[in-house]
Amino acid sequence: MPAMTSWFTYLGFPFELAWTVATVIDILVIALPVMLAVAMIIYADRKIWAAMALRRGPNVVGPLGLLQSFADGLKVFLQETIVPSGANKGLFLLAPIITFTVALIVWAVVPFQAGVALSNINVGLLYVLAASSLGVYGIILAGWSSNSKYPFYSAIRAAAQMVSYEVSIGFVLISVVLWAGTFNLGTIVEAQKGYYGFVNGNFVNPLLFPMAIVFFISSLAETQRAPFDLTEAESELVAGYQTEYSSMAFALYWLGEYANVILMCALNATLFWGGYLPPFDWAPLYAVPGILWLFAKMLFFFFCFSWVKATVPRYRYDQLMRLGWKIFLPLSLLFVFLVSGYLMLTRVGVPA
Amino acid sequence: MIQLLAFYLFATIVCVSGAATILSRNPVHSVLWLILAFFNAAGLMVLVGAEFIAMLLVIVYVGAVAVLFLFVVMMLDIDFTELRAGVMKYAAVGLLLALALVAEIIVAVGAWSAGTLALGRRVAPVADGVPNIEAIGALLYTRYLFVFEGAGLVLLVAMIGAIVLTYRKRSDVRPQNIARQNARRAKDATRNMNPAVGQGMEL
Numbered sequence: 169m170p171a172m173t174s175w176f177t178y179l180g181f182p183f184e185l186a187w188t189v190a191t192v193i194d195i196l197v198i199a200l201p202v203m204l205a206v207a208m209i210i211y212a213d214r215k216i217w218a219a220m221a222l223r224r225g226p227n228v229v230g231p232l233g234l235l236q237s238f239a240d241g242l243k244v245f246l247q248e249t250i251v252p253s254g255a256n257k258g259l260f261l262l263a264p265i266i267t268f269t270v271a272l273i274v275w276a277v278v279p280f281q282a283g284v285a286l287s288n289i290n291v292g293l294l295y296v297l298a299a300s301s302l303g304v305y306g307i308i309l310a311g312w313s314s315n316s317k318y319p320f321y322s323a324i325r326a327a328a329q330m331v332s333y334e335v336s337i338g339f340v341l342i343s344v345v346l347w348a349g350t351f352n353l354g355t356i357v358e359a360q361k362g363y364y365g366f367v368n369g370n371f372v373n374p375l376l377f378p379m380a381i382v383f384f385i386s387s388l389a390e391t392q393r394a395p396f397d398l399t400e401a402e403s404e405l406v407a408g409y410q411t412e413y414s415s416m417a418f419a420l421y422w423l424g425e426y427a428n429v430i431l432m433c434a435l436n437a438t439l440f441w442g443g444y445l446p447p448f449d450w451a452p453l454y455a456v457p458g459i460l461w462l463f464a465k466m467l468f469f470f471f472c473f474s475w476v477k478a479t480v481p482r483y484r485y486d487q488l489m490r491l492g493w494k495i496f497l498p499l500s501l502l503f504v505f506l507v508s509g510y511l512m513l514t515r516v517g518v519p520a
Numbered sequence: 521m522i523q524l525l526a527f528y529l530f531a532t533i534v535c536v537s538g539a540a541t542i543l544s545r546n547p548v549h550s551v552l553w554l555i556l557a558f559f560n561a562a563g564l565m566v567l568v569g570a571e572f573i574a575m576l577l578v579i580v581y582v583g584a585v586a587v588l589f590l591f592v593v594m595m596l597d598i599d600f601t602e603l604r605a606g607v608m609k610y611a612a613v614g615l616l617l618a619l620a621l622v623a624e625i626i627v628a629v630g631a632w633s634a635g636t637l638a639l640g641r642r643v644a645p646v647a648d649g650v651p652n653i654e655a656i657g658a659l660l661y662t663r664y665l666f667v668f669e670g671a672g673l674v675l676l677v678a679m680i681g682a683i684v685l686t687y688r689k690r691s692d693v694r695p696q697n698i699a700r701q702n703a704r705r706a707k708d709a710t711r712n713m714n715p716a717v718g719q720g721m722e723l
Binding site: 184256259290294297301302304305308324327331334487490 | 548572575576578582587591
């Protein structure tokens with residue numbers, strides 16, 4: 169990022185213009201592949217479910233059905249956007265835009281390689297928390313502005329669910345931050361180097377491994393994936409908060425949801441599984457570019473997301489809330505306590 | 521230059537959305553304008569270099585407090601005619617408050633051109649290059665430790681108080697025993713009687 173800015177200034181641009189152009193290009197370099205990845209990941213999702221249900225999945229459009237998502241996108245694009253007459257028009261159209269934007273802005277701080285992130289800020293993880301707490305609005309507004317009962321129920325459910333699981337996610341993140349001693353995502357990744365001399369990743373740390381599991385399950389709940397997809401429980405709520413949506417507005421929800429899923433995979437990989445570091449601290453492995461390791465880990469987590477969706481039945485809503493508040497919250501609080509206690513003993517020392 | 525543009529952008533949006541918060545007819549719109557104002561205030565704080573406070577503002581106010589506001593307002597049974605009827609009743613008090621605010625703004629602008637305040641000495645100057653999370657942490661856990669812990673205790677008491685005030689034991693519902701539900705297996709719930717042909721089933 170600074171390299172591109174200095175290249176543009178070298179071309180004779182004034183600094184401000186160079187910075188602006190470089191930033192816009194960087195944003196596009198991240199956002200466009202994310203959207204492409206969303207299309208391909210939807211295809212992968214359907215293929216994985218199909219394989220687990222002994223079906224063939226999408227196989228008609230393009231070779232092996234690879235172009236299925238693009239065909240769906242084109243279909244959605246050509247449809248008419250219907251706004252219900254009783255809906256609050258402005259908010260109804262704003263809601264999907266919020267969801268989609270929030271799904272994209274978090275990518276600004278994800279480190280793709282050593283020192284490569286759009287914005288390497290030292291409150292990176294807080295930024296992630298802040299942005300993910302904004303995600304609720306896209307859903308509440310959709311439910312409320314639709315002026316329809318089922319979407320509203322669904323929006324209330326979704327908001328309660330996301331707020332509840334954000335609490336435990338917050339504590340999980342705090343234990344990682346305590347261990348790494350920083351909020352900067354790049355430094356958090358670097359701090360995972362060389363456990364026991366050869367493993368890269370917080371997951372081998374017995375104090376952080378349970379947190380990795382809690383974070384994975386919470387990220388399923390946070391993105392409203394199965395088994396926590398009560399907001400879209402079609403047997404109870406039609407299609408959830410997006411019932412009244414059609415055409416591009418619907419597509420934005422679709423893209424936003426999957427962009428969030430990919431983002432959660434990236435966060436799982438970055439916080440607990442070594443991010444862009446190779447799995448083992450062995451010199452030849454560093455010859456492979458870090459971004460490929462990150463992608464491999466993200467794909468692995470995405471496979472786990474699909475796997476869960478294909479195999480685990482849906483939770484009951486009271487069980488969902490019980491899991492969040494009565495199990496994850498005390499558990500993550502306990503581990504914040506344990507991690508900070510261990511660090512007091514080993515790194516800081518106990519003054520008399 | 522970029523900072524200047526960003527400042528004017530954020531500041532304008534804060535002012536406009538603040539005005540829209542009190543001017544919009546629909547309470548839900550008011551809350552949304554308020555959220556926009558919070559958000560841009562966070563942007564202003566980033567420009568000042570207080571990125572930690574900015575993130576906290578977004579996480580706490582936008583992510584938690586405003587969601588509660590929104591919930592409450594959405595559940596309200598709003599009667600617009602009644603809302604408008606109240607305007608005249610509170611007009612006198614409102615006018616008084618507005619006058620006080622205007623006076624304060626005038627005094628503040630006047631004081632700004634009068635030069636800096638000698639009393640505005642920093643208690644704990646921060647060295648250059650220290651991220652402000654670390655600076656705040658170091659202050660909170662050393663100099664202001666007791667005040668900080670006291671604030672934490674007050675919050676704890678408030679939390680317990682809220683639970684005590686709203687908790688009521690209900691006798692007309694059957695509580696669920698989750699452990700028993702999880703421990704129940706198919707063989708506890710079903711029996712295969714395997715009746716012969718023509719024979720009924722006695723339970």
